[in-house]
Amino acid sequence: MARTGESESGERESRPSPIDVHVGSRIRLRRTLLGMSQERLGEALGLTFQQVQKYERGVNRVGASRLFDLSRVLDVPISFFFDDMPDNLAGTYGAAPRGGVRGSLSEAQEGFGDDTLNRRETLELVRAYYRISEPAVRKKVFDLIKSMGPTE
Structure with missing residues (x-):
C-alpha cells in the first residue's frame, strides 16, 4: 500500500x-x-x-x-x-x-x-511581549493578560 x-x-x-x-x-x-x-x-x-x-x-x-x-x-x-x-x-x-x-x-x-497564530495582531503582540527586556515586567504583563480572559 x-x-x-x-x-x-x-x-x-x-x-x-x-x-x-x-x-x-x-x-x-x-x-x-x-x-x-x-x-x-x-x-x-x-x-x-x-x-x-x-x-x-x-x-x-x-x-x-x-x-x-x-x-x-x-x-x-x-x-x-x-x-x-x-x-x-x-x-x-x-x-x-x-x-x-x-x-x-x-x-x-x-x-x-x-488562524489565530497566523494573524498579524497575534504576531505583533508576541513580538512586543518579547521586546520587554525585564523578566519581572514581562511576567506581570503575562499575568495581567491572563487575568483579563475568561476563567477556565
Whole structure:
C-alpha cells in the first residue's frame, strides 16, 4: 500500500503531504514570531530564500538533519514543528493526538481558531511581549493578560 504523498508505483505525487504542510506552517510561524525574514533564515541554514519558501509551503519535505538545524536556528525543540497537529492527521499517521504531547502549545490554545497564530495582531503582540527586556515586567504583563480572559 502506498504512503500518503506517493502513488501506487511508489513515486512522489505533486501535492504536498499534509504533515509536510503542517511542519512548514510551524516553520513559518516561528520565523515570523522571531521577526526573521526568509532570506535570513536561509542564510543561517545555507539555503536560498526560495528553498525556505518551499519548506514553508510543504512542497519540499524537511529531513531529520534539516529539522535539527531549524530547531537550533529558530530556538525551539523539534517537537514544536509537530505541536498542534490536527487530530485527524495525528491519528492517520500513528502519532499521539494533541493532548498526548506534554507541554505542547495546543493545551494553551484551546478555543482558538486555526488562524489565530497566523494573524498579524497575534504576531505583533508576541513580538512586543518579547521586546520587554525585564523578566519581572514581562511576567506581570503575562499575568495581567491572563487575568483579563475568561476563567477556565
